[in-house]
Amino acid sequence: MSLEISPGARDALSAWVDHMRALDGAADNTLTAYARDVTTFLAFQAGHRGGPMGLTQIGAIRTPDMRAWMADQRLRGTGPRSVARHLSAVKSFIRWLSEREGFDPTAVLSTRAPKFRKPLPRPVSQGAAKDLIATVGLQSETPWIAARDVAVVTVLYGCGLRISESLGLTGGDAPLADVLRIRGKGGKERIVPVLPAARDAVNRYVAACPFDLEIDGPLFRGARGGPLNGRIVAGVMARARMQLGLPSSATPHALRHSFATHLLEAGGDLRSIQELLGHASLSTTQAYTAVDQVHLMETYARAHPHGR
Template sequence: MTTQISPGARDALEAWVAHLRALDGAAENTLTAYAGDLSAFLAFQASHRGGPMGLAQIATLTSSDMRAWMAGERLRGAGPRSVARRLSAVKSFVRWLCEREGFDPTAILSTRAPKFRKPLPRPLAQSAAKDLIATVGLQHETPWIALRDVAVVTVLYGCGLRISEGLGLTGADAPLADVLRIRGKGGKERLVPVLPAARAAVDRYVAACPFDLGRSEPLFRGARGGALNPRIVAGVMARARMQLGLPSSATPHALRHSFATHLLEAGGDLRSIQELLGHASLSTTQAYTAVDTVHLMETYARAHPHGR
């Protein structure tokens, strides 16, 4: 595959990845995925057009070439969402490249991604979220570990954090302040208010934890003192949701969705919720509008005389 891509094109690809790393602060896993997507795209075009892909060949790609590539992706089993993500990476690279090479990228940039329906977030009801947090505390016989589990899920729900963000807290964050400074995806920082319940849960855990929680060390520890593995949190929640009869969608990430949905139900505005969640685009946050509408219609159907 690599021999089908000219050294110039490969150098450009590496320079683009370096540009994203330096300018956008993208995660290494994301950059690796982008590089793989572009390498596969260029290799396909080399095979499709019957010759190595260099910078000059990239500049002459047509709409027909793009459609052939997308069709090939679908034949290999890629779903619409995956094809759309790979096309987005291709467009980003080409947009960057054309600024340096001076060619017209219209044929590539005008390629439309396949349509797909984004699944709505599946939040928990407020009562279910409270029951889940309480039940999580019953999953381990070691008292400090039970307090740790409650603290983690309370922070995820009470602050709307991704699990990586919650487990990224350090000893310097305890006791929790009124506002947390969270570094999210792409290294972007945001300020998140801390509810008293989250602060109290962390305080109880810290007081019981047998390990020295150094300022630069992970706040949440595993049974042997190392950083808590997110799979442990997922497993604890899985046992708790089975006891409560909750659906399999009641995962650690569902707590973040629940935080956003419950804020919206309480009258929060989308822009503020976007900032609290750290979404780069408001359109991502707008998914919760649909969730809230579904909730509203279900309530209406139960309450309205004709819905009974």
């Protein structure tokens, strides 16, 4: 490494780490990772540029050099999140060094990190979804609470609702009609069909609930009569999945994901599923599908006949 990074550059890197420690109070492990990221970057640049990296050479890094480094990261199979972390450390060091040495850091600071999607919850199988609903009903010894939990989970899976949308239903929505008018993100309305299983589950809950369900009040109530908290639903799901041996990814939101996946597996049209989920973009709906690529493309072709 001594042949790749000059003593002056090593001293600057050490001074930067000390600066980060004093300024941000970062943990030693974090600072070690930052230093490793920058050292690896400078070592690459030394090989790419054909000579050791001193302060002058660092100040002369240009856009093609950054592109070469990013390409090398991809070839090594480095994931988008890791590349973003490496780039963040490099930018921080170069920004600090440019203020100290007086060079233009634009080429480095303007480099964009690769985009990455937030991981989506994995869908559960149709059989596992049915088992979850049944097991959720065994988590409370209070009959009306058990009926409530089953109703909420059945609506999540059977209608593809977000947890906030399910808990946003009011007493005026019961008994559930053939379709629900749901106001989702951004105030956008959509029409969602109601499966008989969801309607029956809600009816059983309403009949057992000890509280008056006012038209404008929440449909799903907590143990003391207030609005049901989403954390309660998550907790019930957690206990049920533990009993069934399901992974931690089997969350309330995963049921919405499962709803979309199972519809697509059954030959559902992407555009129709997009409308049912309330997605503004078709690409978002595609991200919610976990079927094989061939099936996905066949369905996409049916949704876009002019693109074939």
